[in-house]
Amino acid sequence: xxxxxxxxxxxxxxxxxxxxxxxxxxxxxxxxxxxxxxxxxxxxxxxxxxxxxxxxxxxxxxxxxxxxxxxxxxxxxxxxxxxxxxxxxxxxxxxxxxxxxxxxxxxxxxxxxxxxxxxxxxxxxxxxxxxxxxxxxxxxxxxxxxxxxxxxxxxxxxxxxxxxxxxxxxxxxxxxxxxxxxxxxxxxxxxxx
Numbered sequence: 147x148x149x150x151x152x153x154x155x156x157x158x159x160x161x162x163x164x165x166x167x168x169x170x171x172x173x174x175x176x177x178x179x180x181x182x183x184x185x186x187x188x189x190x191x192x193x194x195x196x197x198x199x200x201x202x203x204x205x206x207x208x209x210x211x212x213x214x215x216x217x218x219x220x221x222x223x224x225x226x227x228x229x230x231x232x233x234x235x236x237x238x239x240x241x242x243x244x245x246x247x248x249x250x251x252x253x254x255x256x257x258x259x260x261x262x263x264x265x266x267x268x269x270x271x272x273x274x275x276x277x278x279x280x281x282x283x284x285x286x287x288x289x290x291x292x293x294x295x296x297x298x299x300x301x302x303x304x305x306x307x308x309x310x311x312x313x314x315x316x317x318x319x320x321x322x323x324x325x326x327x328x329x330x331x332x333x334x335x336x337x338x339x
Contacts, residue, residue, distance in 0.1 A: 189209075190210070192255070194213065196222030196223075202253075203228070203229055210244075239268055245276070252281050261304060262304055281337040282334060282335070282336050284332065285332070
């Protein structure tokens with residue numbers, strides 16, 4: 147996890163440049179999410195520069211977030227001043243600093259594929275603990291384009307292994323899984339405790 151935090155602190159300014167583009171992409175997701183499940187209070191784990199948080203907030207949600215990278219946190223707070231106090235630095239591998247059932251949903255975008263298997267187990271347990279039964283994952287599809295494959299290769303995360311084991315992991319940790327294909331490159335997994 148520390149390696150990824152260092153990496154995301156380095157690339158945070160570049161991610162910040164794509165805030166508007168990310169926000170536009172997340173807007174269709176948020177509309178579809180509202181059709182699929184009720185989530186009024188949401189915790190975004192690994193929020194990056196906060197584009198998803200902003201989109202959720204603008205749709206009327208009560209949003210909170212944690213991220214492990216200080217520079218991502220600073221950019222997100224600057225780009226989301228109205229919810230800056232709801233954004234905290236925390237490391238998922240050490241547990242989430244919230245009480246049981248604090249949120250309707252826990253959501254993460256492009257986070258899980260970067261975690262090691264032991265870290266994902268902690269994520270699943272903690273996300274279930276602090277949510278009221280729903281965990282939503284916004285992830286690359288199983289047929290990503292060459293740009294995604296190249297970026298994930300250089301990031302050095304668990305992306306390629308995660309693609310092979312995610313369905314089995316979901317079955318081990320959750321009672322039900324619904325999928326929502328957003329595009330050729332993006333899948334959403336709604337996991338029920």
